[in-house]
Amino acid sequence: MKKQLTIGNVILDNPVILAPMAGVTDLPFRLLCKEQGAGLLCMEMISAKAVLYKNKNTESLMQIDPREMPVSLQLFGSEPKIMGEIAARIEDRPFALLDINMGCPVPKVVNNGEGSALMKDPLLAAKIVKAMTERIRKPVTVKIRKGFDEDHINAVEMALRMEEAGASAIAVHGRTREQYYSGKADWEIIARVKEAVQIPVIGNGDVDSPEAAERMIRETGCDGVMIGRAAQGNPWIFSRTIHYLETGELPEAPSLTEKKEMILRHGELQIACKGEYIGMREMRKHVAWYLAGFPNAARLRKAACELETMDELRRLLDEIIP
Numbered sequence: 001m002k003k004q005l006t007i008g009n010v011i012l013d014n015p016v017i018l019a020p021m022a023g024v025t026d027l028p029f030r031l032l033c034k035e036q037g038a039g040l041l042c043m044e045m046i047s048a049k050a051v052l053y054k055n056k057n058t059e060s061l062m063q064i065d066p067r068e069m070p071v072s073l074q075l076f077g078s079e080p081k082i083m084g085e086i087a088a089r090i091e092d093r094p095f096a097l098l099d100i101n102m103g104c105p106v107p108k109v110v111n112n113g114e115g116s117a118l119m120k121d122p123l124l125a126a127k128i129v130k131a132m133t134e135r136i137r138k139p140v141t142v143k144i145r146k147g148f149d150e151d152h153i154n155a156v157e158m159a160l161r162m163e164e165a166g167a168s169a170i171a172v173h174g175r176t177r178e179q180y181y182s183g184k185a186d187w188e189i190i191a192r193v194k195e196a197v198q199i200p201v202i203g204n205g206d207v208d209s210p211e212a213a214e215r216m217i218r219e220t221g222c223d224g225v226m227i228g229r230a231a232q233g234n235p236w237i238f239s240r241t242i243h244y245l246e247t248g249e250l251p252e253a254p255s256l257t258e259k260k261e262m263i264l265r266h267g268e269l270q271i272a273c274k275g276e277y278i279g280m281r282e283m284r285k286h287v288a289w290y291l292a293g294f295p296n297a298a299r300l301r302k303a304a305c306e307l308e309t310m311d312e313l314r315r316l317l318d319e320i321i322p
Helices: 027-035 048-052 056-061 080-090 115-120 122-133 155-164 187-196 210-220 236-247 256-290 297-304 310-320
Strands: 005-007 010-012 016-018 040-042 071-076 097-101 140-147 169-176 201-204 224-227
Touching: 016 236, 027 040, 027 256, 048 056, 048 071, 048 080, 071 080, 080 097, 080 122, 097 122, 115 122, 115 140, 122 140, 122 155, 140 155, 155 169, 155 187, 169 187, 187 201, 187 210, 201 210, 210 224, 210 236, 224 236, 256 297, 256 310, 297 310
Parallel strands: 016 040, 016 224, 040 071, 071 097, 097 140, 140 169, 169 201, 201 224
Antiparallel strands: 005 010
């Protein structure tokens, strides 16, 4: 299997990509996934209007560390003029790709005509892409879904319009907006998009193991795979998937000691980036994900949700993994 993936003028070392996830793919988590070999890291989605109005919290979301590059910065919005203007304003930041979110299913985003609401208006979606590709030289990519609902499956039409408007790659999540993240992802739609366009297609949905990644590439012909929820509490999925794709050998799962070391490193990165008060509160959900499947998981989750200091995290882990 080919090891590299080229998007526009950006060459990725491998085609295994961390999906953008709000509240998850922050800088500390991205650094861990990079250390595990992820070919591209996607940042949390950022509102173009929030950048326009110089929102202070948005600035922190846009921080990029030299150690994590290449990264994809993802904007969401529904007004072509604003999206183009913001793209031009932020182009000198050190991201490699600028992605447009046309897949977020969250009601407050969709009700604003943004995210997966754009699946209902391919013409507007194309205008947004064109407004951005005309203003910047960096590659612009788009993340879409299968369709808005089962009565409106239009990923192929969307992909063709995005390509025509100048997009350099397209990521397809094989679920509709109405499905959110439930049910089974439809990989057939990814295959149909791949057949329809000339630009790289990245498959997304139910890539929860190295074997699933290999199967998606084989069954759909997609150029890369995007891993989202399966990476939560499991950054090793990147190194294990890359190794499996390149050699056909499935590496062993991480040991308890490796898990403990990863959790501690994650906690230290959170504190370094955000301070102990915020860092440890944001770490709680990650600890719960890391400890899923452990004996006494319910009790551990409860303990994780009460963590306030790094010392408390160390004590909890020493109790579980001596």
